[in-house]
Amino acid sequence: MERTSEGHLKTLLRTQGLRFTPDRLRIFRALADADKPVPVAALISMVAQDGVNQATVYRTLEQFLAVQVVQTVLLKDGIVAYELVPPFSSHHHHFICLDCGAVQDLPAERVDSALDKSMEGTGLRVMTHKVDIYGQCEKCHTPSP
Amino acid sequence: MERTSEGHLKTLLRTQGLRFTPDRLRIFRALADADKPVPVAALISMVAQDGVNQATVYRTLEQFLAVQVVQTVLLKDGIVAYELVPPFSSHHHHFICLDCGAVQDLPAERVDSALDKSMEGTGLRVMTHKVDIYGQCEKCHTPSP
DNA sequence: TCGCTATTGCGATATTATTGCAATTACAAT
């Protein structure tokens, strides 16, 4: 019985007919270590040091997306970034600073319940959601000395 | 006193030191007519018929983004799309079908107020937000005959 | 109407993403 996050990844991949390879683990770890959404370009250079090929990164992300290991997030200026999703990371929302582009996680509970309620009786089957809040972080709206 | 949406666009651009040109109006109209998020590639081909150059589309989107005429939205599979924002369109959230990729707008009120509350006292200055809900639309989860 | 400056077209170029195929490797069954 697996209890680690990487063990779970292995299980998930296997049950989907995918293989648990060193490259995939490296990519997974890069995302886990970053602990914030990572643009493709950054991810490519992060794992390039470990000898992972660019094409492999693209192919892996596509699969991780398909089997729900990662999700995409839109950063400032329309840049697409990737991050792990539950149970590989906690469910959370994002606050994205429009000045400096920094991303911080926000607890999700309060909004989630309102969101669930608002979807009752719509005939739509909700599977997941993303909430991104944009504004200025403390650093950027504090009168600079 | 301008009352139309296009009139407002004109005013907004002018006050930002930008010009109200035929190409920009065409791009704006294409987005307004689509009435749903449009990927860049699609937008380019839509206005190409009117003789708008590809480079112009990119440059215009960048400016529309800067002066808050449009915002980006992430569709299924990480495709970035553009849509008008208030007051050029109503404030709303999205429901994106993970099967067919269709996007539909959702009323925003209920979630918005919960969201505002949850941000009180965080020290963050909220300017806007995006809520995207993913799942299956009615068509896709109805037992197909 | 004029003049200044933003905008545009165009083609070239840079950047980013995808592909085909042979070699390699994970891993289930033996």
Place this chain on the structure above:
DNA sequence: ATTGTAATTGCAATAATATCGCAATAGCGA
């Protein structure tokens, strides 16, 4: 452990996207 098979990877080419420089054009304030 060993083996067979199908998934994965590297590589380099190719395709697709996005950006640029600069001369010509056109908004729009005066």
